Amino acid sequence: MRTEGRAKRLPRAVRERQIMDAAVDVFSRLGFHAASMDEISEVAGISKPMLYAYLGSKDELFATCIRREATRMMEAIATGVEPDQEPDVQLWSGLRAFFGFVGENRASWQVLHRQASNQGGPFAAELTDMRGRAVSLVAALLTQSTKAPATKLEAESLAAALVGAGESLAEWWLDHPEEPAGVVAARLMNLVWMGFGDLVEGNVWHPPSRR
Amino acid sequence: MRTEGRAKRLPRAVRERQIMDAAVDVFSRLGFHAASMDEISEVAGISKPMLYAYLGSKDELFATCIRREATRMMEAIATGVEPDQEPDVQLWSGLRAFFGFVGENRASWQVLHRQASNQGGPFAAELTDMRGRAVSLVAALLTQSTKAPATKLEAESLAAALVGAGESLAEWWLDHPEEPAGVVAARLMNLVWMGFGDLVEGNVWHPPSRR
DNA sequence: CAGTATTCTTACTCGCGAGTAGGTACCAGG
DNA sequence: CCTGGTACCTACTCGCGAGTAAGAATACTG
Numbered sequence: 001m002r003t004e005g006r007a008k009r010l011p012r013a014v015r016e017r018q019i020m021d022a023a024v025d026v027f028s029r030l031g032f033h034a035a036s037m038d039e040i041s042e043v044a045g046i047s048k049p050m051l052y053a054y055l056g057s058k059d060e061l062f063a064t065c066i067r068r069e070a071t072r073m074m075e076a077i078a079t080g081v082e083p084d085q086e087p088d089v090q091l092w093s094g095l096r097a098f099f100g101f102v103g104e105n106r107a108s109w110q111v112l113h114r115q116a117s118n119q120g121g122p123f124a125a126e127l128t129d130m131r132g133r134a135v136s137l138v139a140a141l142l143t144q145s146t147k148a149p150a151t152k153l154e155a156e157s158l159a160a161a162l163v164g165a166g167e168s169l170a171e172w173w174l175d176h177p178e179e180p181a182g183v184v185a186a187r188l189m190n191l192v193w194m195g196f197g198d199l200v201e202g203n204v205w206h207p208p209s210r211r
Numbered sequence: 212m213r214t215e216g217r218a219k220r221l222p223r224a225v226r227e228r229q230i231m232d233a234a235v236d237v238f239s240r241l242g243f244h245a246a247s248m249d250e251i252s253e254v255a256g257i258s259k260p261m262l263y264a265y266l267g268s269k270d271e272l273f274a275t276c277i278r279r280e281a282t283r284m285m286e287a288i289a290t291g292v293e294p295d296q297e298p299d300v301q302l303w304s305g306l307r308a309f310f311g312f313v314g315e316n317r318a319s320w321q322v323l324h325r326q327a328s329n330q331g332g333p334f335a336a337e338l339t340d341m342r343g344r345a346v347s348l349v350a351a352l353l354t355q356s357t358k359a360p361a362t363k364l365e366a367e368s369l370a371a372a373l374v375g376a377g378e379s380l381a382e383w384w385l386d387h388p389e390e391p392a393g394v395v396a397a398r399l400m401n402l403v404w405m406g407f408g409d410l411v412e413g414n415v416w417h418p419p420s421r422r
Numbered sequence: 423c424a425g426t427a428t429t430c431t432t433a434c435t436c437g438c439g440a441g442t443a444g445g446t447a448c449c450a451g452g
Numbered sequence: 453c454c455t456g457g458t459a460c461c462t463a464c465t466c467g468c469g470a471g472t473a474a475g476a477a478t479a480c481t482g
Contacts, residue, residue, distance in 0.1 A: 009429055009478060033244040036469060047431050052471065153387065154398060160383035161376040161399055168375015172368055184368065191369055195406025220448065220459055247439060258461055263441065429478075435471085446461070452454090 028110035
């Protein structure tokens with residue numbers, strides 16, 4: 001008496017999605033090393049050779065995961081920010097979009113940040129690449145401000161710091177999920193735009209009153 | 212015709228140091244997973260059973276590495292900061308000490324940051340622990356400022372962001388070694404103390420003129 | 423329904439690396 | 453020169469997990 005009969009035969013495209021979802025889930029929970037192809041196939045509800053037939057080796061699979069999730073995230077952010085606004089407003093909407101994405105895609109975020117960042121394989125390139133794009137984006141934002149940082153190096157390093165702060169804060173957020181995304185985003189916005197100096201004085205940044 | 216004769220017999224304490232140095236080196240270059248005990252023993256100039264006799268399993272060895280390097284770093288920072296100064300000066304000296312350490316201990320830093328951060332094993336605890344100590348330190352610094360962040364949560368999250376910014380900037384620095392430590396540290400100091408808002412206006416932070 | 427393409431599985435191989443058994447050189451002190 | 457102890461090695465075992473061979477079951481097409 002099978003409870004479910006036999007799993008249905010599905011077209012390749014659909015299976016690939018299922019497998020990718022399972023892979024992101026397992027990689028995010030266990031990390032690249034501890035995740036085994038056997039477990040991924042089990043979670044995906046198929047057998048191991050399918051994995052290899054459809055997605056190639058473990059390294060390829062992981063790289064594909066990174067690429068997919070990175071793209072999803074960058075798109076989410078790009079959608080959230082309006083390019084014709086003032087720099088501070090752009091930054092603000094970017095931060096909101098970022099924390100919004102992380103909040104709703106814990107697994108994606110963990111794969112991207114925790115797992116990919118240190119695995120020295122060929123896939124690190126994917127992650128480094130996305131990170132680079134994010135940094136460039138922010139750097140461009142900074143340079144576009146009037147009396148902005150003089151050297152290109154300076155803008156880039158500040159952007160790297162900001163991106164790192166965002167990543168780190170997102171990580172911290174995972175351990176304090178009770179805080180809403182907007183609050184966390186606002187906090188970072190205040191830090192990077194006003195600085196501690198102003199915060200200590202009681203000066204805070206707030207979005208220009210719409211409407 | 213051996214070039215070097217036979218390696219000398221050394222007392223246990225000395226060997227342990229050698230092994231730890233080799234382990235940090237290999238772990239930092241290859242990551243935890245890709246690093247094999249065989250390679251570590253080879254770099255250390257001894258044979259594998261010595262590793263196990265002296266430092267225990269691979270996990271134990273790695274945890275010991277993390278602990279040693281983390282301690283070294285925290286001490287370096289603690290030495291660099293004078294506790295009776297104004298908050299901004301304390302932060303400044305802390306940042307200088309941090310970047311100074313990273314600049315002179317690339318391998319240590321890579322083991323700490325890149326490798327340990329994601330390996331989900333028992334040693335992640337070591338790293339999380341040190342990171343927590345750093346965050347608490349900074350959080351205390353913030354709370355000690357007069358009109359500082361109201362909630363404990365707020366201070367802690369800002370501290371997490373700052374620490375993340377530091378880590379990220381250090382990472383960026385590895386790819387741009389031509390910049391001196393002091394410049395990088397000053398940049399981060401300006402970012403977190405003045406904020407982009409002030410930087411855009413041309414207001415920069417500078418240390419109170421000593422002497 | 424024959425023929426063919428595609429989905430999917432069971433049941434392996436095989437190398438790599440963690441960990442070990444058992445023994446050898448070297449140095450004390452009596 | 454024996455006795456014991458510590459530093460050190462060669463040469464294994466053994467499990468785990470990546471990757472595969474060979475074929476079974478199902479769907480499409482004329």
